[in-house]
Amino acid sequence: MSLNKAMLIGNVGRDPEVRYLDGQSGNAKVATFTLATTERYRDRNGETRENTEWHNIVAWRSTADVVERFVKKGTQLYIEGRIRTRSWDDQNGNKKYTTEIIADTLQLLGRKSDNPGSQSGGYQQQGQAYQQQGYASAQPAYQQPAYQQPAYAQPQPAAKPQNIVEDMPDDDLPF
Numbered sequence: 433m434s435l436n437k438a439m440l441i442g443n444v445g446r447d448p449e450v451r452y453l454d455g456q457s458g459n460a461k462v463a464t465f466t467l468a469t470t471e472r473y474r475d476r477n478g479e480t481r482e483n484t485e486w487h488n489i490v491a492w493r494s495t496a497d498v499v500e501r502f503v504k505k506g507t508q509l510y511i512e513g514r515i516r517t518r519s520w521d522d523q524n525g526n527k528k529y530t531t532e533i534i535a536d537t538l539q540l541l542g543r544k545s546d547n548p549g550s551q552s553g554g555y556q557q558q559g560q561a562y563q564q565q566g567y568a569s570a571q572p573a574y575q576q577p578a579y580q581q582p583a584y585a586q587p588q589p590a591a592k593p594q595n596i597v598e599d600m601p602d603d604d605l606p607f
Contacts, residue, residue, distance in 0.1 A: 436514045438533050440487060441541065442469040444507045448491075450500045463496035465489050467509060467533075489513075491535040498538055512537040 445466035453460045470484045489511060491499045503509065513535040522528050 438513050438515050440511045442467040444505055447505050448499045448503050461496040463491045463499035488532045489535055490532050495535050495538050508541040510539040510541055511535050
């Protein structure tokens, strides 16, 4: 049995690069971008230190569609995926390696107003259109139920168990 899983929460370091690949499977879409994760800790002197790791993220097909539409530099994301290392020979014949996270799951985090993708027409506008079409007609029919908070009741002391020894004083602690 084996497991290859990466889970990251971080901020996008640059605008994603989206490409369309021609081939037997049709036009496959791939999006690549970097994600920064930062670890904060205190050193021996009590000073706060930061260690930032940069991850290369690759998203395919429908996940790449989401990246193309909503992800911009600075967007906070949660990503689940697989770690993949690949190699190639550069122009001088040197062997080069890169490690990537192949994104299986991608979730936008943070508030819409904090997301740079929402300011350029991203998911915020779509959300507004959905709200206008889907919920606007339902709102007049919805009525707040008549619900009142129950009055606060003073908690009652629990009944004393029958097997407690009565001759032990309350302040006689063993330590």
